[in-house]
Amino acid sequence: MTADPHPGTVDLADLADLPVPTRVVFGRGTLDRLGPLAAPLGGHALLVCGRTAMRRTGVLDRAVGSLTAAGLAVTVFDRIGANPRSDEIDEALALARASGCDLVVGLGGGSAIDAAKAVAVADGADTVRELIGRTLPRSAGALPVVAVPTTAGSGSEVTQGAIVTDVVRGFKSGIRGEAVAPRIALVDPDLTDRLPAAVALESGFDALAHAVEGAVARRATARSRAYSHRALALIRDHLPGLARGAATPEAREAMALAALLGGVNVTTVSTCLPHRLQQAMGAVPGNPLSHGRGLALLYPAWLRSARPFADEAFDAIGDTLGHRDAATAVDALLARTGLGTSLTEQGYTERDIDTFVAGLSGNLENDPHPEVDTELVRSLYRASLAR
Known part of the structure; x- marks a missing residue:
């Protein structure tokens, strides 16, 4: 794990040797590094976000611009609600497969990031509902995830879980395991400004x-x-x-x-x-x-x-x-x-x-x-x- 802090109020010691498998990149303005950080992980990103906020604030355009400038193709799925649902995840998963995506970017609050992680680990399943409530082995196949939080709360950018509601069973639980953890967490505090x-x-x-x-x-x-x-x-x-x-x-x-x-x-x-x-x-x-x-x-x-x-x-x-x-x-x-x-x-x-x-x-x-x-x-x- 490495951390790239931006000078400011954060003590460098807070980010040293974090005991997580996710690489943390922390600092104001680091959203512009999304493309170069994601490029080694894949060539076509499915960018998962909510319905309105990322477009309204211009953050989605900045993220897509950074990815495309680094040579990645980008497909956007912007239909995640406040609490991720299995039907939303399955729709995003179908889009990722149809588009040939080999990388997932979660952009938004904990719901968007959990949804991105769920899409990534469900790549080999018929439906994400098969995984809800399960702890996956470390060897479980998953697409790489880059998590970009725009809220300060869930910590989902470094957690090994994704909370999803199974709309068929009416059951809300987690998909857990090291396979769920993002490869990179890009934490730009400026994204919480609006x-x-x-x-x-x-x-x-x-x-x-x-x-x-x-x-x-x-x-x-x-x-x-x-x-x-x-x-x-x-x-x-x-x-x-x-x-x-x-x-x-x-x-x-x-x-x-x-x-x-x-x-x-x-x-x-x-x-x-x-x-x-x-x-x-x-x-x-x-x-x-x-x-x-x-x-x-x-x-x-x-x-x-x-x-x-x-x-x-x-x-x-x-x-x-x-x-x-x-x-x-x-x-x-x-x-x-x-x-x-x-x-x-x-x-x-x-x-x-x-x-x-x-x-x-x-x-x-x-x-x-x-x-x-x-x-x-x-x-x-x-x-x-x-x-």
Whole structure:
């Protein structure tokens, strides 16, 4: 792994020897290096992005221009929604095959990058639905992926997972394994410049959740805790400013780094119960809630429930965030950013809990709770309905 940081607020030590198989290229203005970085990986790129933002901001044109200037052919698939669906992935996969693409570029937030990774690993499958919920072996064939995040939250640019909803089964889960990891993550903090405030804040909470869980997970290590507290300090200092409209270059760079470090922790120590709970919410149709917003709804109840089982780790998080404990710190942050609402306010009801529980999947043994059972899961959803 190598890193090419741009001079600025980022400490070079933050990017040294990251324990991920993805090469990280970090710095303002690095989008213009996309073509030269991608060229050694293939000759025809499928560029995967969302429906409007990348065109509206001109980022798509810049990305295509850099790729074509480096001699690559480019086919654009710009129909990924806020939460990637299996039918969208299959449509993109068919286009990649028909066009002879041998490389995938994911451009956008975590959804676009997850979609790109899913297309890449589904190249040998009839449908991506065959892979959802599976962990793929390292030897699984996959097209190379270059991930270019335009939000600061998911860390998907370095994670070994892609979250996709199977629209046939009504099941939202991950495709996981080292084969899913991008070859290159090109992290240009300037790309978050035109993010709507709501998207920046929701993405930022996703980064916070990764930092918290990287510190308290059963698989947490001294290294993951160090990354977590570095990310938490960056979020503490800059996320409230984004809520006030203070999206300075320094703030964008700091949040991009926090998201990246959170993604490294997702790769190395995984996540905890809130991520399983939020993914299961995707089984309820007609409520396209963002991942970060969903986590914000669930976090207060989980923090209070889990603290007795890792009190020192949670209290250390609170201390880094400037409060006596993690729950108090996160409550304050939710209030300052306007994310402190309930499941009920977001359109969910008690009737949805059965659907949530039925859709629960993934690793439940990494959480601080000594036992994760249906009773605990239901209690957390209920506590989040109206807090």
